[in-house]
Amino acid sequence: MRKVLSKPILILLALTLVLGTMGFSPGNGNGNGPGNGIANGISNGNGNGNDNGNGNGNNSGQNSGDLQRISGIHGEFDHESEEELTVIVELEEPSVLQAKHKGEQQQDRGDLELQRQDVMDAASEAAPSSEFNREYDYVFSGFSVEVQQNEIRDLAAVEGVNAVYPNVTHEAEILESTEIGAHEISPNMMDSAPHIGANDAWEELGYTGDGVTVAVIDTGADYTHPDLQHAFGDYKGWDFVDNNDDPQETPADDPRGDATNHGSHVAGTVAANGEIKGVAPDATLLAYRVLGPGGSGATDDVIAGIERAVEDGADVMNLSLGNTSNDPDFATSIALDNAMADGVVAVASNGNSGPADWTVGSPGTSRDAISVGATELPYMTYDSSMSTPSGYDYSTANVMGHPGEEALMALNEGEFEFEYVGLGAPSDFDGVDMEGKIALIERGEYAFVEKAENAKEAGAVGAVIFNNEPGEQPDVPGMAVPTIKLSQDDGSVMLQELESGNNTVSFDLAESGMMGETVADFSSRGPVTDTWMIKPDVSAPGVNIVSTVPTHNPDDPYGYAAMQGTSMSAPHVAGAAALLVQANPNWDTQEVKGALMNTAETLYDENGDRYPHNTQGAGSIRVVEAITTETLMAPGSYSFGTFEKENGKQVERQHFEIENLSDERKRFDMDVELFDGEDHIKVMTSNNLNVNPGSTQKVNMNVQVDASGLEGGYYEGLITLTHDDEIVEIPTILFVQDPYEVFPIEDLLDFGNFELNNGIFDVTLGFNYDIDYVDFVIYDSSLAAGALIHGVDDQAEGEHQYQIDANDILPLLPIVLPSDSYNFVVFVGKDGAEEGWVLGEFELD
Template identity: 40%
Template sequence: MKKYFLKIIICLVFLFVPFKNMYVNAHEQQKQVALISIKDGMITQALKYIGERFPNVTVRQQYTETYYGFSVSGSLEELSQLAKMPLVNDMHFVTTYRAHLEDSIPFIGAEEAQLYKDQRGRKITGEGIKVGVIDTGVDYRHPDLKSNYGGGYDTIDLDKDPMETKLEEKSTFHGTHVAGVIAANGKRKGVAPKAKIYAYRALGPGGVGTSETVMAAIERAVKDQVDIINLSLGNDVNGPDWPTSIALDKAVEKGVLAITAAGNSGPGLWTVGSPATASKALTVGASYPPVLFPSIHVKNKETIINPMIGSAKWSKGINGRFVFKKYGEKGDLKRVKNKIVLLERGKLTFTDKVKNAQDAGAKAVIVFNNIDGNFIGQIKGKYTIPAATISRKEGLMIKKLIEKIKIDAKTGHEKKVDILADFSSRGPVTGTWQMKPDLLAPGVQIKSTIPGGYLALQGTSMASPHVAGAAALIKQLHPDWSMDDLKSVLVNTATPLYKNNKKMYHAYEQGAGRLDIEKALETETTLYPMSLSLGVTRKADLKVKKDFVVRISNKSNMPKQVTAINNQPAKGIQWVLPKAFTVPAHTSKKISLSATVDTKVLKDGFYDGAITFSTNDDENLRMPFLLLQGEPNFPSVMGFHFGRVKGKNRYKYELYLPSKVEEYKIAVFESETFRLLGVIDEQKNSKRGIIKKELVLKEFPKNGIYKFVIFYKRKQYESATESYVNVAKIYVED
């Protein structure tokens, strides 16, 4: 790896064709927006100081509940000077957030809740619980939601009308779908059908918002004294110190249970992004409820296909010759009548691919990914042929077969249940090495409310509201339980899932397992913490002892006998657990346990398992643990964006460094030929955090899609990350 990297750098230094007169322009800078954290009790003085010393800086929003400070706009030079004020703790430029885009509710045990009653004799339906939905807004006129709507706020338009965006081209429905999973009460029933929904519109047209609007929504929800907030949104920055992650932790400290979607950037490690990196929030990944999926049978192999949103229905028994036709351009689609067409993602929109294939007489379209992993496409308009997607690995395998011999394909259906969704983001969190996600919930083919009707969607956005609804049920049943108790009973009663029904998924993939509301409702024992991080060990450490104190709370009227067992022993990790002990009724007991890590035995990598606490009344609470052996190999560059800004030949890029890097270089390649066009910037000894930089590139190529490769060096790791960017787009100020 190291030798390869050095060769690449040498090529870049000596062989690239540089853009002429590339340099950073320090003049005429665009307005920036940043979040300023102020020392406690000093906001008034800070605002006065800004008014006197920085008359061109505008204060936009003030935060006192979940983040002590304010957001401001000004030039990069002004904000850099402002950050040096003695009253300032730190400054973060705002970042962009996007919404993560059959019957799961009985499957997780939500219907069993109505067998229980609260302290007032009411059925457990979420009644009396306020759930905040921080999203694209909510269609509060929807017949399944109007009786549950309690209010809210719009942090985009700054008014009290958090309705979904209605613009024809950039309309939204994501928040309404999320709200329906939580508390629909009409034709469809949510997990907690009598909970009150408070909508906070923080994502505007097209489902896009910024950290400024998201944080304002969190602030507002805390002031409105909601019990639970759900955030089915996120970015790709894996950092625990991002402002939105900090704000969520503060919200939890103030008594609001925060639940957030893990993100849809799986299946790679380290893909969970803020605010799902918040240490005190519950982070939710996605799994499959019982779903009958269309599949395609090719030469004795059954492959699950993912129907595109808006596609014609995939029926069983579609037969035809399978042919590969590149990207689906009109010139590619010759001799495809009555055939099933395999296309590669890219060049055209999914709608254009399907339209071209239908016009050419094809029977069906299957598009495989141009990067690793699965994805879901969407087509606009009505077409009679069905369209679906598959992973790159599956697509290339089928392509290789059909290019060798003529092969017929046939569609069918295959059932999937309790499988980790490929797209679900994985942990752990950089810096803290905390296990994320905390648990899984159904997030595939989830049918819920949208403006004007209903739609089945998939994503961790759909998984998170299942847990938010479950939390509302538990909160109604146990209104006096602490935040830690509520989180524990949701997480530590989860059902662990197994890959191919054999090997358990890792803790950094599934947390404690899939949500089981029935178990959570009947459990009266809780744990703190919910999981254990053994941190990072290295060979030079030899033997390392990790000590922990766990609090076990008995919430019942009877004493409980508890036994702790390590039922997933790992070679090289030796646990010392307490003998069986008793916890009296309505009390808590602290117990000590320790793990000794023999680093000489362990190879570099992840090691995980779980300690199970079993009680005499058949409660089993699993506390997962995670260890990283060796230097963590996480991506050293995240959140890369590039685009034009106002002014001739002016461009801007942004990236996030989760740790210090010795150097990085940004190279640009043609997207199809991969011909190197030049290096647009290079930096040495860059500290952790967000980097924004404006460039003047006098001979940048014409508008189009280009491949940007960022080469970096961090400690012994030398690698690269890549992004495809449409340079025709204007850089959007966050």
């Protein structure tokens, strides 16, 4: 921690006069390593000041009871650096919606503005480099500010500040994209909207999203596209990148970065109505451009977009964007929770960092918003073999993708010449006669779809892509030419064949069966840290999704593209939510979410095994079933939290609610199934499962876990509710021991106290976790400025004793930090988050 000085040159001159030739060097404690000294030029090196009667102090200060908390700092910062960056500051004073939904007195925005300004004024004094950007008061209470990293702790210590978050980059969640000519598209977004039942909702039930407003918080949207312009009125939304009322996509000639089309693709999936149809073709759209050139943006604009969408009256909002922060209390997640509480159905992509667990990122980590994973639609599988003149068996040959079965099966019709074209870039085909041939391509640098598209443009009738490393390559439906994938070793053999003059290849392809809907490997998995919630909540198609895009070509401006990513799956759910809102206008957001979860279709992998909850959520959404359901269970999934081995048989009491939407009394049978660990886990529920028509019944549940007999990790199960042929399944999860190296930010420090005697701080601290670092800082009485005096790394869970010799530091305090009294503060950091606590006050003699 570096000392904050409003006039550092004058202070240094004063110290030179007092201390003569005392050495000056910055302290080393920055949260990443131990250090002694007061920063900005004050060290504990050569100052005398040893006389206990001259500033060292024999006074004692201690606090072994409740400690005063300094706001939590999320993210990793270099507390010595003068580099400026933007952070998001959350205030203790609740936002308008937070106050409303906590049952507190409704916030007056004028009063809240005055209180926020008071905090900002104090922040300017504590952190003089502060330059304020955006202010928030509706879904989030706070502001964004550019500040030097070495002033962030002082900013966090300002009275009224609750937390500080990094202004991280959010990216459009997309992996692959290929443009499709208008002659190649078909209505109903090819297969994805009909697959989830959207067309049945239009045709059989009459729900098309009419009268429902969906906010697309993204890269903007091409509201002039013929398939989209019906959905936009005079007011089209807002551009937070350029701060105007024209939320158009980034154009091709923007000097700041690449053109975008992502938001238009998302908007089309929600509400296109032209050559293709989105899930809710008659919905109204509002676009909020929070991601700029290249498809990236920052947290402060995303929060602003959420806030504006809620105030503009959106019924549903879609956020096909994310970051890698698996944090349920990240600023964007908090904003979405408040939006949901106010009646706006918030839908967020789960992320594209799968298939490992714990890869979900904010805002997909929101407690209440609907987080969406990506699936691949059912497809035909093939038995594949290929041969070259040597007769070598290419055992790893498999179909990667194709534009249609007819083109694929045409490869069975004889021998084809093949040519090696490197990585498959357009320049790799220059001067190569590919007409009617097979392109042999190495994996790497370019997307698979681009390689296939380039091969098609060069005249190839097929492609073979071999791996550039050991392992399996993914399947990529919708390739421009029939494409076979090979291992790295088999690709090397094929290159050797070519060098030997054996430049022909034959294929033998045959249908082997239909693969059902499967979860895409790239789809991020839960659970969420701290809350241990199952995420995603549901899944939806996200592979090879065709929708609207701008071409950025003035001669042919409107196009279509096939993209994949959880960005493509989320708007399927946002569109479905619009249909549910139209069909059930009296439902609240949790009923909409519950209906989508309760009626989702369970997914199974290629081996017929049920996907884990944290892979698929409740399953793949089915629109008609969600609209017409007669029973709702909330919440739609349940985490029973953590159970510690040392606690023996630990019991947690939980409950959920059954809502009977029908006009008849229902009696439900309930079963609880555990997939593993059932010998040590017992679930006891209430027997009263009779629910009157139009009523809600609370169901109590006790979960007893003997964690001593279980391995650490998480255990999944199902609560199944049955009435006649009606079946509702609720995914459940519980954890044995802390399953991941994370922690509640407010729970780092168990206890702390100190005494100051003869210039020595005797400190006792108790940690609830292994800690990355501990920094001790002296602040003035108002916590307006502080100076690091000692820091240590890697402290184990449990009690620790520290003796900090401050005899060389205390005499300097009246000069550097003029104050009547001082606060002794400890900062404790772990895994990119930090908490500060005031251990107590002391005075100098």
